[in-house]
Structure formats: C-alpha cells, structure tokens
Amino acid sequence: MSRKLFGTDGVRGRANFHPMTAEMALRLGAAAGRFFRRDGRNRHRVVIGKDTRLSGYMLENALTAGLTSTGMNVLLLGPVPTPAVGYLTRSMRADLGIMISASHNPAEDNGIKFFGPDGFKLSDHAETEIEAIVAGEIEPAQPDNIGRAKRIDDGRGRYVEYAKTTFPAGQRLDGLKVVVDCAHGAAYRAAPEVLWELGAEVIAIGVEPNGFNINDGVGSTHPEACAAAVLEHGAHLGISLDGDADRVLIIDETGRMADGDQIMALLAARWAAQGRLRGEALVATVMSNLGLEHFLHGRGLRLERTRVGDRYVVEKMREAGFNLGGEQSGHIVMTDYATTGDGLIAAMQFLAAMAETGDKASRLSSQFEPVPQLLKNVRYAAGADPLSADAVRAVIAGAEARLAGSGRVLIRKSGTEPLIRVMAEAEDETVLREVVEDIVAAVEKAA
Structure with a gap:
C-alpha cells in the first residue's frame, strides 16, 4: 500500500489538523501497540518523550490511551531530546519508543516518531504495516490485559549521565565559556546540565519554553541568536540545537556558523x-x-x-x-x-x-572550502505536482546541461512540508544564481 500518514520522519503536520489530531494519535498508538504485541500477555512497554510544544500534552494523552487499549504499558518521560528516547528505549528494554516532536518546525506543528526495541527509527516497511493497521479494525486488549501508564521522573537524568560517558574519560571543559541555545525545546535542561557538569562556564539561551516559542527566533534554524550571544559574552564556542536536539550547528568565537x-x-x-x-x-x-x-x-x-x-x-x-x-x-x-x-x-x-x-x-570548524551552494524553497498547494510539468522538466534539464562537469542540480519535495526544494552547486556563483532562479520561476509558475 502507498504511505499516506508517514513521511521521511514519522507522522507530522499542524496540531489539531489531520493527521496531527487526538483521534489519529489514539489510532496510531493503538496500531503501534497491536503491531508490537508479541503475545496476549500484558508485559509490553513503550517509552514516550516529547518536546515543549503545547500540543504535546494532547498527543501524549491520546497516544497513551491508544497504547494501553492494546495492552502496552506506557512509561512517560516528559520533555527529553529525541536521542534520549532512542537511548532509553534500549536501556529500559522497551518494545517501542515514541517521540512527540516536529523537530525544527514552528510551535503550531507537531509530529510522532517511532523507535524500535533496538533504539533505531522504524523502517519504511514497519511504518507501512502500522499504517495498514490504522486503516483497518484494531483489536483491543481484553479488560484484564489493558495496559498501565507511569511517569518516569529520572528519564532526563539517565540521559544526562549517559551523555557524559561519551566525553573522553579524564577530560574536562574547565576554562571554556560555552553558549548553548536550546531553542526553548526538549534539551532546555539536559544540555546546560551536561556542559556544566563537565566543567564548562555555560551561558544558556532558549531555555524558557512556554509551549509556543519553540524554535521561535532561536535554535539551529536561527543561529544568529547563538552567534550574538557568543560575541556578547566573549565565548569560545556556541552550540545551537533545534527543538528536539537531534541536530546542531556550531558557532565559532568570531560568530561564524559551521554546518x-x-x-x-x-x-x-x-x-x-x-x-x-x-x-x-x-x-x-x-x-x-x-x-x-x-x-x-x-x-x-x-x-x-x-x-x-x-x-x-x-x-x-x-x-x-x-x-x-x-x-x-x-x-x-x-x-x-x-x-x-x-x-x-x-x-x-x-x-x-x-x-x-x-x-x-x-x-x-573550517575543515574545507565549500563549493558555492544555493537552496531555495517553493511552496505549492496540496494535491499539486509542479515537478511533473513539462515546462519545469525542460528548465531542469537545461540547468543540468549547463552545469555538467562543473556543478550539480538537486530538486526534491520536502518530506515534512508542501515545499519543493531547489538546490544547485557551481564554482561560478553568477551561473549558480541564474540556474536556481530559472528553476524556481518555472516551479512557481507550475505551482
């Protein structure tokens, strides 16, 4: 079957609009629970983490209801980074891990990411199987096999302790002043704690989440906030995380960003x-x-x-x-x-x-000289397919021919938003701009 719910990183969309509704989260939870039930006994567990979006409460409760209805025991971690869910899924011997987050997207969006018992994200095949269960009749557990839900108060602390073990033994960060921008997101407590405990002088920004300000003018989508703080405080380094802390940009002491x-x-x-x-x-x-x-x-x-x-x-x-x-x-x-x-x-x-x-x-942070690269996004209406238009294909073919041997063109649809991403690389920046602008104009006309 074709995938309608799952994109490149779980299920994602605008909160309280399909598919990010309480009803769909409940069905997804029930379907995932049914998929991971190995037998009829009530001994399975799933860990759920989230970032700091207001809609996380709604989706957390709905997922919990769906999971427990099919006999899964739910362990609620609260706000933790996405990688903490992967780690704790394995550490706590869970059958399933779920992260509620739309990563670097704005607060009005949210998403649901699934991790298998090995801590890795589910394969396309597994997600397709869960989507098929969502579309059908989901068999509930018998009354005596309904699952339980429990808050895990030290989930963040477990991740903090693990993260420190990945730093070379015997080394410390004494004497280093570090800015960490947590994007008002999932790492707003964990990241400053880890750096401080390793000896750094920490200047933390983006650590006052209110449910609406995740990624808003801060974090890896807005590295200028971290760069300004580095320069203001004379820091040696800036660390700019996104809303669920699975990505990072580095800001050097001059305020320059490294991707x-x-x-x-x-x-x-x-x-x-x-x-x-x-x-x-x-x-x-x-x-x-x-x-x-x-x-x-x-x-x-x-x-x-x-x-x-x-x-x-x-x-x-x-x-x-x-x-x-x-x-x-x-x-x-x-x-x-x-x-x-x-x-x-x-x-x-x-x-x-x-x-x-x-x-x-x-x-x-300056290991190589990048080839000039330009990326532009073109938004298109739901249901449209501008890349199939003959005029767009002709312009793309012309651009590829123009850059043959001296660069490349990459055109793709976003897996999380209705965007066409137009990217090109070329040594000649004038040619680069012309190529991208021609393609963007063609896509905009078709869209």
Missing part, C-alpha cells in the same frame, strides 16, 4: 587518524556539499550518499557497518554512541577536539 558538513569533516578526519572510522567512509545525503566530498577524497576516505533524511543515513550505516554519518542540516549520527542524530553528543565531540588540540573553534 553539519564541517562538523562531519572534522570528526571523519579525527576518527580516521585514530583508526576509529569504520569502512573509511562517511555517510551523508545528496544535500551535502561537494567540498566535503573533495575533502574526504583528499584523505583517502569515501563519501557514501543517500536520499535526504537521517533515517536513510542510518539505514546505510547499519547496512554497510559504518559508524559516522549525518546531514548538512546538523543531524550527526554516531552509532558508537547513539541510534539517531544527537546534537548534544556531536557538540561534545567537537568540544573534545578543542580540549585535546587546544585549537580555537574557528580553526576546527
């Missing part, structure tokens, strides 16, 4: 030198800069590309046995430490490099 490609380049080079980079390869998506590919090739390393979405990066890593991958947007996946992107732990690996080398953030 996921630069962070991955640093980690890949260091891990390769230490003999830790499995397969001598880094996994990234088609969006990563050509400069990253050139950087890796110059060191005898490979760049393995996947379609956009951190889940596809992880699938490739697991399939081939690689241990480092991620996205330009700041999802950094280190399977030695986490089952999904973890912005905080990635930032700690960057801090470890600073502590070990004594280099400034500006040096470590």
Whole structure:
C-alpha cells in the first residue's frame, strides 16, 4: 500500500489538523501497540518523550490511551531530546519508543516518531504495516490485559549521565565559556546540565519554553541568536540545537556558523587518524556539499550518499557497518554512541577536539572550502505536482546541461512540508544564481 500518514520522519503536520489530531494519535498508538504485541500477555512497554510544544500534552494523552487499549504499558518521560528516547528505549528494554516532536518546525506543528526495541527509527516497511493497521479494525486488549501508564521522573537524568560517558574519560571543559541555545525545546535542561557538569562556564539561551516559542527566533534554524550571544559574552564556542536536539550547528568565537558538513569533516578526519572510522567512509545525503566530498577524497576516505533524511543515513550505516554519518542540516549520527542524530553528543565531540588540540573553534570548524551552494524553497498547494510539468522538466534539464562537469542540480519535495526544494552547486556563483532562479520561476509558475 502507498504511505499516506508517514513521511521521511514519522507522522507530522499542524496540531489539531489531520493527521496531527487526538483521534489519529489514539489510532496510531493503538496500531503501534497491536503491531508490537508479541503475545496476549500484558508485559509490553513503550517509552514516550516529547518536546515543549503545547500540543504535546494532547498527543501524549491520546497516544497513551491508544497504547494501553492494546495492552502496552506506557512509561512517560516528559520533555527529553529525541536521542534520549532512542537511548532509553534500549536501556529500559522497551518494545517501542515514541517521540512527540516536529523537530525544527514552528510551535503550531507537531509530529510522532517511532523507535524500535533496538533504539533505531522504524523502517519504511514497519511504518507501512502500522499504517495498514490504522486503516483497518484494531483489536483491543481484553479488560484484564489493558495496559498501565507511569511517569518516569529520572528519564532526563539517565540521559544526562549517559551523555557524559561519551566525553573522553579524564577530560574536562574547565576554562571554556560555552553558549548553548536550546531553542526553548526538549534539551532546555539536559544540555546546560551536561556542559556544566563537565566543567564548562555555560551561558544558556532558549531555555524558557512556554509551549509556543519553540524554535521561535532561536535554535539551529536561527543561529544568529547563538552567534550574538557568543560575541556578547566573549565565548569560545556556541552550540545551537533545534527543538528536539537531534541536530546542531556550531558557532565559532568570531560568530561564524559551521554546518553539519564541517562538523562531519572534522570528526571523519579525527576518527580516521585514530583508526576509529569504520569502512573509511562517511555517510551523508545528496544535500551535502561537494567540498566535503573533495575533502574526504583528499584523505583517502569515501563519501557514501543517500536520499535526504537521517533515517536513510542510518539505514546505510547499519547496512554497510559504518559508524559516522549525518546531514548538512546538523543531524550527526554516531552509532558508537547513539541510534539517531544527537546534537548534544556531536557538540561534545567537537568540544573534545578543542580540549585535546587546544585549537580555537574557528580553526576546527573550517575543515574545507565549500563549493558555492544555493537552496531555495517553493511552496505549492496540496494535491499539486509542479515537478511533473513539462515546462519545469525542460528548465531542469537545461540547468543540468549547463552545469555538467562543473556543478550539480538537486530538486526534491520536502518530506515534512508542501515545499519543493531547489538546490544547485557551481564554482561560478553568477551561473549558480541564474540556474536556481530559472528553476524556481518555472516551479512557481507550475505551482
């Protein structure tokens, strides 16, 4: 069957509008519970975390009702980062983990992400099976097998303690002044705690969630807030997380931003030198800069590309046995430490490099010169398919021919919003702008 509910990262949409309604969350919970029930006994458990959106309360309660109706015992973690759900799903021997979050999206959106008992996000096949159950009749548990729900008060603390174990033993962050921007999101307590306990002087911003301000002018979608704080406080480093803390951008001491490609380049080079980079390869998506590919090739390393979405990066890593991958947007996946992107732990690996080398953030975050890249988004109406228009196809073909051998064009639909993403790379910035503008104009006309 075709997938209608699940996108590239779970189910996502505007809160209180299909599919992000209480009714659908209840059915999703019941369907996931039925999918993961191995037998009729009431001994299964699921952990649920969330970020700080107001709608999280509604969806948490609805999911809990659906899950318990099919016999699952629910353990409620409260606000924790997405990677904490992956970690605690395994640690607590749960059958299922659920994160309620729309990540970097605005507060009026929300989403539901599922993790299997191994802590990794569910495969496309598993999500398709759950979607099929949602569409049918869901068999409830017998009255004596209805599940229970329980609050877990130390979920954040467990994750904090684990995160610290990923920092090199014996090292501390004494003498480093660090700004951490938590986007008024899920890491608003965990991230400052970890950095402070490791010895850093912490300036925390984006740590006053009110249900409506997640990602609003702060976080990795607005790194200028972190950059301003770095300059104001004379900090050595800025860490800019998104709403569920599965992605990170680094701000150096000059206020300059480094994206996921630069962070991955640093980690890949260091891990390769230490003999830790499995397969001598880094996994990234088609969006990563050509400069990253050139950087890796110059060191005898490979760049393995996947379609956009951190889940596809992880699938490739697991399939081939690689241990480092991620996205330009700041999802950094280190399977030695986490089952999904973890912005905080990635930032700690960057801090470890600073502590070990004594280099400034500006040096470590500038590993390669990016090939000029331009990305523009075009919004389209529901049900429209502008990429199928002959005029759009002709313009894209012309752009590809123009850049042949000197750049590339990538056009794709967003998996989470009604957007066409138009991206191109070229050494000649004038040509780059012209190519992208021509495609955008054609898509806008068709849309």
